[in-house]
Amino acid sequence: MTGPQAHGGEAALHVHVPAELRLFLPSRQRRRAAAEDPHGVSCPYDGTSSLGHVVQSLGVPLTEVSELRVDGVAAPDSHRPPDGAHLTLTPMPRPQPLPPSAPTPPRFLLDVHLGALARRLRLLGVDTAYRNDADDAELVRQANAERRILLTQDRGLLRRRTLWLGAYVRGSRPDDQVTDVLARFAPPLHPWTRCPACNGTLAAVAKEQIADQLPPGTRRTYQTFTRCVACGRLYWAGAHHARLTARVEAARRASEGEGPR
Template sequence: MSGPEERATADPELRVRVPDELRFFLPARLRRRAAEDPEGVPCPYDGTSSLGHVVQSLGVPLTEVAGLRADGTAVPDSYRPPDGARIALTPVPRPQPLPPDAPSPLRFVLDVHLGALARRLRLLGVDTAYRNDAHDPELVRQANEERRILLTQDRGLLRRRTLWLGAYVRGSRPDDQITDVLARFDPPLAPWTRCPACNGTLVAVAKEEIADQLPPGTRRTYDTFTRCTVCGRLYWPGAHHAGLTARVDAARRAAEGDDAAP
């Protein structure tokens, strides 16, 4: 351990304890040390930056941190710690407490890389905005104006201070991602009520009304149909319905904590 004289002449440094749930955000060179060193990972400190800036410089988005402690005392992310302070991070709990002005039911907007997740959320009836050509400023503006939670795997996007609420989506597979989102936010589910293509509401439609729009084989085989109130797409329980139903059921079990999505 450094003595007082040695510590006084060393470059300013903080020690940051990062819990297991957040260690994957750290640079690879720090992950093992974060797991093995009870003092935490060393972090150079300029003596003036806020604690929030320090945490994000390690790669951890503040959207994933529920609380900060400096030398055992709870502090805000604007706090400027003294040299040598011991910092501890608390991860966001699951399900995550939400601000009083959060809409009910919850609404989401997803970045351009999460198209498969958007489709799965819509299959479950969750209000999910998504465009594959939306730019970052548009996503933040839509999230703020429509009070949607921004879901992304872009840590830079989550650092935007104007964003009212966002979250980093865990998992590389869509099924893992849907499990993560359901566990974190616990949105109410209403499968088969939203258009997977555009997020519009689906309503039942009589076969007689749309018979001329159906392929001959579909017209002969199926009798139950829904139509999107926004884009007009038609849906029926076709050849892929059993697989989609299994996916929806797995996601619902995951949300209830009874099972994991495949």
């Protein structure tokens, strides 16, 4: 008996893609998936490709899938399904369990397009590495060497087989991206402890030690300062502090599962 046929007489698989993963599908297939086709998205199949290849050919990075099932039975991404099989993708749970080799708390590395997110995470005290000049190969090497979770919106980068762990960041606005990362990985928050510029740790410093480095107005107005132990930048509760405090409070509520106020 032969399996169902795709257009042009090719064999096909039927892939059920849950709502959480449909953003990765091409628009035509996204519309079909949203219509709740009982057979799932039809995917041409050559009879030899692995499950992982099939899923990623649809645009879904394997980093976003926690389990693959073939005709109801869990299967590894190396499995080669039979023609006409029904595949079911299960999205990563939130928070996502991390492998035993992952540091605790988790550390992150962001690609060149997520600079605003990097600053927001550092403001919250989350260990976040970022460079605006690193290419894909460098990012993968650093993520593997330092056991950092690579965060990106580049699906091609997530498909690199040598990458130990990565995740797609949802949202176009930094606030939405922060909420997504906190929901997925639940890192502990320690606001005001990291340098937003370089990720170094901040330490209290006496005003008299740094008075000659301060603008006259700042020297007259503020009494409490911290300094980055890595790059030496100075911080104080200046004009933007209220806005930054609101961001920290919103992120704290999001991490605790509270709604916006």
